[in-house]
Amino acid sequence: GAVVSQHPSRVICKSGTSVKIECRSLDFQATTMFWYRQFPKKSLMLMATSNEGSKATYEQGVEKDKFLINHASLTLSTLTVTSAHPEDSSFYICSARDQEAEAFFGQGTRLTVV
């Protein structure tokens, strides 16, 4: 199957700082990527849809100024958690769909805000 690479896999940051997470589709072009958040022992919660060359579409309740999404190319989307707080600590996962609409996920990023 297609490969989606997410980096970093784990990051620890101080409260008030910003963290950038990258999501790359390695062997296909993705006009749309998706960002999810997952709490322990819970399902994936869609945060936003990242559209190449345009603004992201955020789900209700997700602060767009806090979770900045940039989809600058057909193979790269980034999620920046701004002014991070301990409650932002979570597992963040990106996804991209290939030409056959199959959805593949990155390895996930474990964010810990201290």
Added chain:
Amino acid sequence: GENVEQHPSTLSVQEGDSAVIKCTYSDSASNYFPWYKQELGKGPQLIIDIRSNVGEKKDQRIAVTLNKTAKHFSLHITETQPEDSAVYFCAASQGNTPLVFGKGTRLSVIA
């Protein structure tokens, strides 16, 4: 919008037995139904998917069935092995819309 229900939430089977996980969806327009396996600390891995023009699909020990009329689909794992232990998620979507996930099933295969 779409709503996906998944059962059971936990499932324990003896090694070699079969495991079945069931999902129902609410939006009759949904036409893509993937299943994912997620191991601890990792992203979900696509293991099999089915589209609405197909009733059944099989890949070695894994099979998925779809009943469009009843709006439910199931994952079947035969000859389970300890390495099948993980959390499994079903999902549904229409076209390129975001996937809507079930709440997951924690499968434990007991050796």
